[in-house]
Amino acid sequence: MKKKSIKQIIPSQKVNMGGHILEQPLPNAMINQLDPFLLIHHAEWELKGNQKQKEVGIGGHPHRGFSPVTFVFQGDIRHQDSFGNDATVKAGGTQWMHAGKGITHSERPSAELAQAGGMQEIIQFWVNTPAKHKMETPYYLPLPQEDTPTLEGDQYRVQIVAGEYNGIKGPAKTFSPMLLMRGEIEGDGLAEFEIPNQFNTLMYLLDGELVVNGKTAKGKDLIWFDSDGDAIQISANQHTRFIILSGEPIGEKVTSYGPFVMNTQTEIMEAMRDVQMGKMGVLIEQFDD
Numbered sequence: 001m002k003k004k005s006i007k008q009i010i011p012s013q014k015v016n017m018g019g020h021i022l023e024q025p026l027p028n029a030m031i032n033q034l035d036p037f038l039l040i041h042h043a044e045w046e047l048k049g050n051q052k053q054k055e056v057g058i059g060g061h062p063h064r065g066f067s068p069v070t071f072v073f074q075g076d077i078r079h080q081d082s083f084g085n086d087a088t089v090k091a092g093g094t095q096w097m098h099a100g101k102g103i104t105h106s107e108r109p110s111a112e113l114a115q116a117g118g119m120q121e122i123i124q125f126w127v128n129t130p131a132k133h134k135m136e137t138p139y140y141l142p143l144p145q146e147d148t149p150t151l152e153g154d155q156y157r158v159q160i161v162a163g164e165y166n167g168i169k170g171p172a173k174t175f176s177p178m179l180l181m182r183g184e185i186e187g188d189g190l191a192e193f194e195i196p197n198q199f200n201t202l203m204y205l206l207d208g209e210l211v212v213n214g215k216t217a218k219g220k221d222l223i224w225f226d227s228d229g230d231a232i233q234i235s236a237n238q239h240t241r242f243i244i245l246s247g248e249p250i251g252e253k254v255t256s257y258g259p260f261v262m263n264t265q266t267e268i269m270e271a272m273r274d275v276q277m278g279k280m281g282v283l284i285e286q287f288d289d
Contacts, residue, residue, distance in 0.1 A: 001194055002229035003213045004201065012042065012204075012220040018058075020045070025204050025222035026125075034200045034224070035249040036176055038066065038126040038261060042206065042220070044074075047109060049117025053078070053287050057108025060283040063099035064271045065134040066261040067127040069172075070095040071161075071182050071243065073206065075113050075120030081105035082281025085140045092145025094161050094182075096172045098129065100138040102271070102280030111288035123206070123243060130250050131263050133175040143171055155189030155236075158182070163246075165193075178247030185210070185236045192233045193244065201225040201246040203232065208240025 010030050012023040023042035027033060047056060057077075070077060071094055078088040079095055082104040089095045097105065109120055148159045149168045158165075162172035163179030170180065179199065185191055185208075195201050203212065207219035212234050217223050219240070225232070232244070255262050260271040274280060 001192070001231035003231045003233055004195070004197070004229040005226040006213055006215050007224045007226050009215060009217050010222045010224065012222060017041070023220055025220075026202070028222065031224060033254065034202055035251065036128040036178065036247045037200070037202060037245050038128055038254070038256070040123065040125045040202075040204060040222070040245075042123045042204070044119070044121040046119050047075070047113060047117045049115065051114045053108055053111040053114045054285070056114050058106060059108075060104050060106045060285065061259060062102060062104045062275050062280040063097075063259045064102045064262070064280065065099060065267075066129050067096065067098045069097070069125055069127060069180075070107070071123045073121040073123070073241070075118060076110045077120075077122060078108050078110050079105055079140070079142065080283060080285050081138075081140060082283045083138060083140070086286070087142035089142050089144065092148070094143040094148065094172070096141040096143060096161075098136070098139040098173070098175070100133075101135040102274060103138040104281050104283040106283060106285055123204070125245060126261070127174070127178070127247070128250055128254060128261060129175050131252055134262065139173060141172055147171065153189075153191055156183060156185040156191040158191075158193075176248055176250055179244070180246070181244045182242070183244070184239065184241045185234065187236050187238045189236045190234070192231055194230055195232060195244070195246045196248075197227050197230045199246040199248055200227065201232070201244070203242060203244050206241040206243075209237040210240050210242070211235045211237065
């Protein structure tokens with residue numbers, strides 16, 4: 001296997017999203033998007049406790065035309081939507097939602113976490129959908145850690161969330177070819193991953209420090225690979241958590257506005273109209289406290 005060249009190692013930037021300070025590896029000054037990946041947010045904060053569930057998290061909001069995906073690393077997240085889905089995903093799990101023609105959902109900590117307090121850490125990334133599938137019926141998958149296929153080496157562990165790796169198939173449904181993994185490696189650990197050279201590939205380190213294809217990257221760095229090889233080789237200087245997002249480019253024009261990702265400005269206007277007309281459903285949240 002030939003190692004993928006590294007185009008750039010880009011430190012994440014802090015952004016303020018509705019009063020929440022979080023890391024934004026993508027977009028950044030170098031890359032607006034890397035088809036099919038549109039955005040990556042890494043949130044890590046401590047809930048103070050003695051709060052009600054309805055007082056924390058993100059209330060009902062609509063999406064259309066792409067998949068917002070959430071990896072939960074600490075704490076939990078409860079999802080409710082206008083199609084009647086209601087599930088809580090705990091640490092080690094993934095919340096996968098294809099917004100399709102339109103869905104309204106909320107994302108909050110569980111009532112127990114809101115009351116007890118504690119750390120909540122997630123990564124949410126947005127995956128574009130090809131035009132021919134943008135208006136399909138929404139799809140939601142709560143994927144707990146125990147149901148996520150895992151590949152283990154001597155000093156590393158990788159979960160395959162979507163796509164296929166070493167004959168292991170991830171459970172999440174995608175609309176274009178991709179391989180999405182989350183993993184961790186111990187200090188002094190070594191690992192090598194084979195990624196198709198036609199896939200656009202990003203790697204993000206939550207913490208720790210790695211030597212990746214000969215270059216050193218640290219926590220909160222985004223690694224942007226060239227499509228000139230099919231191997232990612234890592235050696236750990238310390239315990240490190242990471243994600244790998246790789247996918248075949250869709251190659252279509254992207255027009256986005258807020259929570260909508262479509263192909264034309266007209267489609268964005270239609271999405272805004274449909275929200276106002278209630279066509280993306282009504283969410284009436286239920287609370288456990």
